[in-house]
Amino acid sequence: MRKKHFWLSAAAWVSLLLLVAGCGGTGAGNIPARDAAQDSPAVVGDEDLSYRNTPLESAAVTPAVQPVATEPGDSRTVPRSFENAPPVIPHTVEGLLPITAADNQCTECHLPDMAEDAGAPSIPASHMYDIRRDRKLTSLNPANYNCTQCHAMQTDAGELVANSFTPDFRSDKGMKESDLLERLNEGVR
Ligand code: HEC
Numbered sequence: 001m002r003k004k005h006f007w008l009s010a011a012a013w014v015s016l017l018l019l020v021a022g023c024g025g026t027g028a029g030n031i032p033a034r035d036a037a038q039d040s041p042a043v044v045g046d047e048d049l050s051y052r053n054t055p056l057e058s059a060a061v062t063p064a065v066q067p068v069a070t071e072p073g074d075s076r077t078v079p080r081s082f083e084n085a086p087p088v089i090p091h092t093v094e095g096l097l098p099i100t101a102a103d104n105q106c107t108e109c110h111l112p113d114m115a116e117d118a119g120a121p122s123i124p125a126s127h128m129y130d131i132r133r134d135r136k137l138t139s140l141n142p143a144n145y146n147c148t149q150c151h152a153m154q155t156d157a158g159e160l161v162a163n164s165f166t167p168d169f170r171s172d173k174g175m176k177e178s179d180l181l182e183r184l185n186e187g188v189r
């Protein structure tokens with residue numbers, strides 16, 4: 001009885017080994033195909049990676065750009081890139097960055113109760129709203145604290161890559177003002 005049991009087990013082991021070997025064979029069959037692809041990767045030169053068509057490491061030809069120097073209050077707002085895009089910062093950010101936990105000068109002019117006195121556009125309703133919990137807030141949402149994460153400072157740099165994108169605003173108002181919070185779930189519900 002015990003002996004028969006042994007032979008059954010041995011047969012089972014042999015089948016198992018054959019199965020494993022079979023699988024291995026199939027796997028090994030796949031590997032050369034992958035290796036072949038790796039042997040001849042398309043070579044992309046430094047010049048092809050660079051938007052300015054010069055090797056990436058040659059800093060000498062990096063075009064010099066001047067950041068916008070106009071003081072807040074003296075600049076003109078720039079039309080939005082598309083409806084409800086974060087507007088770019090039209091004035092200088094000199095002396096205002098970096099934004100730290102202890103110091104955020106942007107809020108000193110742009111929070112709703114500061115904006116009028118500073119003659120600055122107020123942050124929109126979306127920045128005082130916890131979208132995740134669908135809850136109105138009485139102060140700036142911490143998720144909106146790091147202004148320059150979304151609002152870009154400006155320089156006089158030209159277009160490095162031609163861009164033919166044309167925004168399609170539903171009304172002229174959308175070029176200058178935002179209403180993201182009202183439109184948030186449009187087309188979803
Ligand atoms: C001293 C007040 C002041 C401070 C500080 C300030 N701003 Fe402004 N900001 C303004 C004013 C005023 C305008 C309107 C344009 C103008 O008159 O220069 C403006 C315009 C803007 C706009 C354009 C809004 C639109 O509708 O197009 C953005 C974005 C902006 N600021 C972001 C920032 C960020 C980010 C910081 C911090 C790095 C900052 N501002 C710091 C006063 C200020």
Ligand code: HEC
Nearest residue numbers: 084085086106110122124126144146147150177178179180
């Ligand atoms: C997570 C991205 C994000 C951050 C961070 C952020 N904003 Fe915005 N901001 C936007 C977007 C997107 C809009 C336009 C759509 C909207 O929210 O209504 C906007 C709009 C604005 C406007 C135009 C208001 C209007 O009525 O048209 C001002 C001014 C502004 N932000 C200031 C700030 C300031 C100051 C901070 C930092 C305290 C800040 N934002 C942080 C994304 C951001």
